[in-house]
Amino acid sequence: QQQVKQSPQSLIVQKGGISIINCAYENTAFDYFPWYQQFPGKGPALLIAIRPDVSEKKEGRFTISFNKSAKQFSLHIMDSQPGDSATYFCAASMGYSTLTFGKGTMLLVSP
Amino acid sequence: NAGVTQTPKFRVLKTGQSMTLLCAQDMNHEYMYWYRQDPGMGLRLIHYSVGEGTTAKGEVPDGYNVSRLKKQNFLLGLESAAPSQTSVYFCASSYSMGTGATETQYFGPGTRLLVL
Numbered sequence: 001q002q003q004v005k006q007s008p009q010s011l012i013v014q015k016g017g018i019s020i021i022n023c024a025y026e027n028t029a030f031d032y033f034p035w036y037q038q039f040p041g042k043g044p045a046l047l048i049a050i051r052p053d054v055s056e057k058k059e060g061r062f063t064i065s066f067n068k069s070a071k072q073f074s075l076h077i078m079d080s081q082p083g084d085s086a087t088y089f090c091a092a093s094m095g096y097s098t099l100t101f102g103k104g105t106m107l108l109v110s111p
Numbered sequence: 112n113a114g115v116t117q118t119p120k121f122r123v124l125k126t127g128q129s130m131t132l133l134c135a136q137d138m139n140h141e142y143m144y145w146y147r148q149d150p151g152m153g154l155r156l157i158h159y160s161v162g163e164g165t166t167a168k169g170e171v172p173d174g175y176n177v178s179r180l181k182k183q184n185f186l187l188g189l190e191s192a193a194p195s196q197t198s199v200y201f202c203a204s205s206y207s208m209g210t211g212a213t214e215t216q217y218f219g220p221g222t223r224l225l226v227l
Contacts, residue, residue: 006153009151032214034215036216041220041221042220042221043115043201043203043218043219043220043221044154044201044216044218045217045218046215046216049215089153089154093208093214096208097208098144098156098159098169098208099156099216101153101154101155102153103151103152103153104153104154
């Protein structure tokens with residue numbers, strides 16, 4: 001049973017547009033929600049993370065929105081750039097558990 | 112610092128052959144992980160270790176074995192490779208595991224394995 005559902009699988013956005021990737025989880029015990037970014041041929045790297053005590057976290061052009069009641073969180077990339085083209089993974093964990101990753105979203109930002 | 116390194120970068124095996132993937136980290140992290148990445152499947156945890164001499168099963172451990180004899184190294188073994196093990200394997204490490212700031216996982220560059 002997949003515990004973190006990520007959508008869409010792929011996304012094409014024009015340069016300057018807003019990219020939005022959504023994740024939903026089932027386990028209400030999850031208390032840490034990171035996003036990882038992976039460029040082709042590289043390993044994933046932490047992009048931004050949020051905890052359920054806040055509804056939004058912003059770092060530069062990247063924002064996580066968190067809706068605890070809906071058990072959803074999303075990544076917004078403002079002013080998307082071709083250099084943002086990558087695969088994005090949401091994940092979740094609870095307490096001292098390992099991370100559970102979503103299946104990933106391949107983002108292409110067209111020039 | 113090199114961070115997390117993986118050896119080899121690419122390998123082709125025949126069905127039934129064995130091999131060991133090596134992961135090394137120079138960040139003095141306690142926790143290490145092995146994942147496999149397949150198209151449309153995301154990152155799936157194979158095995159992990161919470162410290163030298165310890166290992167634990169992840170989501171997809173069958174067909175793999177691991178060892179953590181030294182804190183900085185985490186080995187992933189395939190005793191009898193199968194075509195279903197064709198994948199990209201990533202090693203990661205973290206200072207801790209949980210909900211603190213130190214739980215960030217640092218990934219290696221990956222090993223591409225093709226089993227014929």
